[in-house]
Amino acid sequence: MKKDVTTExxxxxxxxxxxxxxxxxxxSSREISKAAGMxxxxxxxxxxxxxxxxxxxxxxxxxxxxxxxxxxxxxxxSIESKMRVFIEREFEFLSKxxxxxxxxxxxxxxxEGCSIDHACFFEKIAASGIFNECAQAQAEGKMRKxxxxxxxxxxxxxxxYPIMAKSxxxxxxxxxxxxxxxxxxLHKQNVTDMLVSYLFSVNTITIK
Amino acid sequence: MKKDVTTExxxxxxxxxxxxxxxxxxxSSREISKAAGMxxxxxxxxxxxxxxxxxxxxxxxxxxxxxxxxxxxxxxxSIESKMRVFIEREFEFLSKxxxxxxxxxxxxxxxEGCSIDHACFFEKIAASGIFNECAQAQAEGKMRKxxxxxxxxxxxxxxxYPIMAKSxxxxxxxxxxxxxxxxxxLHKQNVTDMLVSYLFSVNTITIK
DNA sequence: ATGTGTTTTAAACAAGTGTTTAAAATAGAT
DNA sequence: ATCTATTTTAAACACTTGTTTAAAACACAT
Numbered sequence: 001m002k003k004d005v006t007t008e009x010x011x012x013x014x015x016x017x018x019x020x021x022x023x024x025x026x027x028s029s030r031e032i033s034k035a036a037g038m039x040x041x042x043x044x045x046x047x048x049x050x051x052x053x054x055x056x057x058x059x060x061x062x063x064x065x066x067x068x069x070x071x072x073x074x075x076x077x078s079i080e081s082k083m084r085v086f087i088e089r090e091f092e093f094l095s096k097x098x099x100x101x102x103x104x105x106x107x108x109x110x111x112e113g114c115s116i117d118h119a120c121f122f123e124k125i126a127a128s129g130i131f132n133e134c135a136q137a138q139a140e141g142k143m144r145k146x147x148x149x150x151x152x153x154x155x156x157x158x159x160x161y162p163i164m165a166k167s168x169x170x171x172x173x174x175x176x177x178x179x180x181x182x183x184x185x186l187h188k189q190n191v192t193d194m195l196v197s198y199l200f201s202v203n204t205i206t207i208k
Numbered sequence: 209m210k211k212d213v214t215t216e217x218x219x220x221x222x223x224x225x226x227x228x229x230x231x232x233x234x235x236s237s238r239e240i241s242k243a244a245g246m247x248x249x250x251x252x253x254x255x256x257x258x259x260x261x262x263x264x265x266x267x268x269x270x271x272x273x274x275x276x277x278x279x280x281x282x283x284x285x286s287i288e289s290k291m292r293v294f295i296e297r298e299f300e301f302l303s304k305x306x307x308x309x310x311x312x313x314x315x316x317x318x319x320e321g322c323s324i325d326h327a328c329f330f331e332k333i334a335a336s337g338i339f340n341e342c343a344q345a346q347a348e349g350k351m352r353k354x355x356x357x358x359x360x361x362x363x364x365x366x367x368x369y370p371i372m373a374k375s376x377x378x379x380x381x382x383x384x385x386x387x388x389x390x391x392x393x394l395h396k397q398n399v400t401d402m403l404v405s406y407l408f409s410v411n412t413i414t415i416k
Numbered sequence: 417a418t419g420t421g422t423t424t425t426a427a428a429c430a431a432g433t434g435t436t437t438a439a440a441a442t443a444g445a446t
Numbered sequence: 447a448t449c450t451a452t453t454t455t456a457a458a459c460a461c462t463t464g465t466t467t468a469a470a471a472c473a474c475a476t
Contacts, residue, residue, distance in 0.1 A: 025230070025234035028432075028433065038455090039455050040434085041435085041455070042453080042454065044434080045453080048435095049435075108376050108379060109307075109310070109375055118376075119380075121380055146394075146398055147391070147394065150391070150398050152377065152380070152381070153369070153373075154402070156369060156373065157365045157366050157368075157370060160369065161365035161369045162361050167316040171326030171327070172330045172333075173360070183358070186354075186355065186358060187362075193406075194402065198402040236463065237465085238464090247425050249465085249467090256465095257465075258465090259464095
C-alpha cells in the first residue's frame with residue numbers, strides 16, 4: 001500500500017508544529033493527533049509514547065540546526081567571508097524557523113532533556129574543520145584571539161536572540177510584524193559589521 | 209495574627225520558583241502548593257486561579273527585569289561608562305536569575321501572555337532618559353548612529369543569550385558548571401570590548 | 417466559655433492526561 | 447470469496463488537572 005504522505009510522516013509533521021509552538025509540556029497527545037487528522041491511539045501505535053515522539057522531533061530539530069551551520073563552514077572561502085555568509089544564512093534560516101532556538105533551549109533545561117547526547121553535535125561542527133581554521137587564523141594574526149566558546153557565543157547571541165526575542169521586542173517597542181522584519185534587516189547589517197570588525201579588525205571604523 | 213512570612217508570600221515565593229523553572233504549562237497548582245508546604249485550595253483562596261497567580265508572578269518578574277536596567281541608566285556617568293557598568297550589572301543580575309530571560313520570552317509567546325501590557329515597560333525605560341542621551345551622543349558624533357531597536361538588541365543579545373543558553377553551550381562544548389562560569393567572565397570582557405568599540409569607536413584595536 | 421470571623425484542610429467535582437485494549441476497517445494474496 | 451496481516455478506530459483504563467464545597471481549625475473579642 002502506498003500514499004502520497006504516509007501516516008507516520010503526517011504525525012511527525014503535526015508533532016513538529018505543535019511541539020515547536022507549545023513545547024513538550026504545553027500540548028497533549030490528542031492535540032497532536034487532531035492536528036494530524038487522526039485518532040490518538042495511532043500516535044502511540046507508530047511512536048510508543050509522547051516522550052518517544054518528542055525525542056525524535058527534538059533530535060531532528062537539532063540536526064537541522066547544526067546542518068545549517070556546517071554547510072557554510074565547509075565551503076571554500078576566506079574565514080572572514082565565511083563569517084559574513086554564515087550570519088546571512090543564519091538570519092535567513094532562523095527567520096524560517098523562529099521557534100527553533102527557544103524550543104531547543106527550553107527543552108535542554110527540562111530534566112528529561114538531558115538524556116539526549118549533545119556532544120555529537122559539537123563533534124559534527126568540529127569535523128567541518130572550522131575550529132582549526134580559526135586557530136590557524138588566530139596564530140597568523142588574522143583573527144582576534146578568543147576562545148571557541150566565546151566565539152560561538154558571540155555569533156549565536158547576535159544571530160539567535162534577535163529572532164527569539166521578537167515578541168518581547170515588539171511588545172517593548174510597539175512594532176508590527178512588518179516593522180520588526182524590516183528592522184531586522186538593518187540589524188543584521190549592524191551585527192555583521194560589528195562582529196567582522198571585532199574579530200578581524202577591519203579598521204574602517206569612522207563614525208559620524 | 210502575625211507571622212514572620214505570611215501565607216500569601218509563601219505562595220508567591222514558591223510559585224516564582226516553580227513557574228520560573230518549569231513554565232506555566234510545565235507545572236501544576238498542587239506542585240506549587242506543595243512547594244509552599246500547604247493545601248492546594250489555599251492557592252486559590254488567596255489568588256483566584258492558577259492564571260491569576262501566574263500573571264502576578266510574571267509581571268513582578270518583568271518589573272525586576274526592567275528595574276535592573278533603569279538603575280544604571282539613571283546614574284550620573286558618561287554614556288560610555290554607563291554602557292560598561294550596564295553590561296557588568298546585567299551579567300551579574302542575570303547570573304542570579306538565569307531563568308528569567310527564557311521565562312519571559314517563552315511566556316510572551318503563549319496566547320494568554322499577550323494579554324499583559326508591555327508598553328509600560330518601554331515607557332519606564334524611556335523615562336530614564338537613556339534614549340535621549342543616546343540620540344544626543346549620536347548627534348554629537350560620540351556614538352555610532354543606529355536605531356534604538358538595534359541598540360537594544362545588540363545589548364540584550366550579548367548579555368542575555370550567554371546565560372539563557374548555558375545548558376545548550378555546556379552540552380555542545382562539554383563544560384562543567386564551574387568551567388562555564390569562569391568562561392563567562394572572559395566572555396563578558398569580550399562583549400564589553402566589542403560593544404564599546406563598535407558603538408563608541410575607541411580605536412585601540414590592534415590585534416596580535 | 418461562647419460567639420465570630422478568618423484561615424486551612426480534606427474531599428469531591430468534571431474535564432483532560434498518557435496509554436492500552438479489543439474490535440473494526442482496510443489491504444493484498446490465494 | 448476467504449484468509450491473513452496491517453492499519454485505524456472507539457472505548458476504556460487509571461491518573462492528574464484546575465477549581466469548588468463544606469467542614470474543620472484557628473485567632474481573638476466578649
